[in-house]
Amino acid sequence: MRANTRSRSPASSRSLASPESLRMSRNFIANSGVACAGLLASLLWGGCRADVSAAADYPRTVPVLEAGAAVSFGSGLYVQEKENPVHLADFRFYEVHPGDVFLFSAKGYLYQLAFYNEDINPDYIHSYCYSPEESWASYTKNLGTLGWRGGTRRFTGHGWARLVVRRLDGKPVGAEDKAFVEQHCCFARRDVPYEEQPCFAGEIADTAAKVNALRSGDTLVFALLTDNHYVINGHWEDTAHNMQAVGRASPFDALIHLGDFTDGMTPLAITKEYFARQYADMQRLGVPLYLVLGNHDSNYFRSNPQSLSAGEQSRLYLQHELPYYYADFADKRLRVLFLYSFDHTQDGQNKRYGFPLEEVDWVRQTLAATPADYKVLVCCHVPLLASMHFWSTEIRNSGAMIQVLEDFNADGRLLAFVHGHVHSDMVDTSSLSFPVVAIGCAKIEDEQEHKVPGSVTYSRAVGDVTQELWDVLVVNTRTGRLDFVRFGAGEDRSIGREQ
Template sequence: MNKGKRRERLKKILLLLNIIGIILFLFLLVNNNKNTVNLHEENKVSERQRLISEELDQVQSKVHQLEDTGKSTFSFGFVTDSHYEIGIGGLQQYFSLQNVSENIPMRFIVQGGDLINGYKNKNQSLKDLNKMKQLLSDTHLPVYLVKGNHDDNSYYVRDTKNSTTADMITEKEWKENVDELAENKLVRDEDNPLGAYYYKDINDVKVRIIVLNSNDVPVITTNSGKPKYYGINKYAFSNQQLNWVANKALNFSSKKNPSEWQTLFISHVPLYASMSLPNDPPIVNSSVMDAIIQAFKNGNSIDIPERSDEFRHDFMHLNYEKQGKMNVIGYFAGHTHAEKSQVINGINYITFLHALARTDGGPQRNTLMTTGAWSVVTINTEKRTIYITGFGAATDRKYTY
């Protein structure tokens, strides 16, 4: 072999060795970076867990201090608008609620509606509902559910071709899937037990919590098989619910001292459009519900004229004069994805930040945690004060009534 060929062969060998060296270097570099990234991610998780733990301790301490003020005080958890569906996370707020449910003196948890997103086929949405039921049951506390505009799966039906009314979650299916979460007996409308409205008396502090169904919309199927009204963007109080609230839920005649009782109202959609989302339609018959609440609060009598369309309601003559003036703690709602408050006709109307705590909730507390948002509500019936202790992006708030 001549010198030229040897030299050429040596060049090829050196080139091959260089290529192997470069490949080995790149392999080591990538592997080292991967380990660094993993370590960085582990540090981020560790830091987040530390922050969550510290925040939970702070919430626990604040609530304990508020509870220590006397026997006239009670607390409960409030979480709303989780919009859960498979493939979407944001469940950390429920895990954190589980962690504190045994350490904070909460009587129960209120889930303020939109438990699921309702944008999957019915079978999947029912599975999503069952997933949330399991998470809530693990808090080991009674859970009082408020039905939201996403919870009937009409979101899917409205936006999906060839879907029909049959793809919506019925009142019966809703109740069957979530009813046992309440644990303690709720007082429902005996004539409409599937109505998703009810009340619960907290006897030792003389507070009645009335949960309203702001999506009590008639299910009317059109010739196309689609519903005439979609619960996702149509809200209403039915005639049956209005009558039950006026004559049953607001009747304290069975109590020894009715004037000592206080009342808290909760619905998913705020009663007043001014408290709701921009361009959101008002709740049909909200003015009637408002008139009932005001007459109850002021101990007045009132005549409410009938309505005769598909959202009909009866003529009502209500007389609360004998019962006298009653104290209304406030009216709580979700739906808006934001913390709002307004005093209207002497009543505190308060909304809560949604559980996912995305930026569509408007101004909220800056936090490094990806924990969502929930609150502990503490009510002192003697001082007539509402304390809201926020977790995650939720803020601390205080109101008097």
């Protein structure tokens, strides 16, 4: 696997040290100086005596600690200490490269850094499997009862570090400890530029050439992606840079993202940080961004207690009050609707997926007010048809939504209903008077089991062009033709014909 130069993260057995082992650790440190946590970690991540002069000018990041939290020695997972809060820890995974430094000068405290490497559990790619902390980095099991230390650490390898701190005297910790330690520690990390990947060069050139061949005075060109499910040690940075490279060679008019920016399993503060990183990368395209809310964007997954309401999601992701909206491209006479299709507060699997009745009414009114010479494209996360959705037998209020769309399409102005969510490609041109188009997931995943008949899921591989999956959508508003030009795994698709 290639060296990882991705952007930095700010990002369960409870095998923490017992009081007896803490006392042993204190005695060991007092008698023999700082103890390093294992030969492998020492070789990979750097020794105890650090030359930090080179890091003097590196940007610095202060950890955000939580009192009564720790990192499990056995699993590397973040855990809460409900009865005996003797540790401070930060949920975030801090990406480090050779030469980066962790500075620690909090007298009366000791720390350990849990280390995670680039190895990826293949289950995350090839099966229905979500990492509980949205991290695909593998814990090196370097933490130990004799690993507590003070002072500075210089890193000699690439990976991710996670901080856990305790008092030297082993007493419980609280807000004052948190504030003091945060004032006396930081990561000093150099800015590492993105390294262009040779495996994508041909695909970048080929995609741009195809789009340029389709471009005309009647077309709009959209970068189109869905379900990237950002994780630590994932491949979002490759996706972002590949979109930027294609956009430089064949400029986009806008970007459309059909939702699921993260898995929705982390604390809300972390989810916001992960989304902010993606949003900044998308903004670098220099075009308008049109985002759709996915089910995971409610931060509800696996009973996450820090979930978001529809209004909170709208303000965070869309910068709107309502979770649905439209955009007009007046020069090309096109209106695009962006719909909301999941409510985690509804009771029952079949009720969560679908459309509120007030949204159905809004769509009816919006279409009725659409100028007669406009065509319409509808973008959504969840499919309109239950036949295209493995996870439920019905889509709430889909019948009412379909009727509204069918009524509008009496004169053939509805180009398509385009959605994500199902992590596979599919086109249904026979069930309704307009096409329903599913887009596969930008996340590298090729799990085959939870898919409906007729859908296609392509094999994916890290470090290969199939690692990527997203489209450039070329809309010809004169003919009504839609060309989905695929970047990465999958095939180009065209709907409609030249007239």
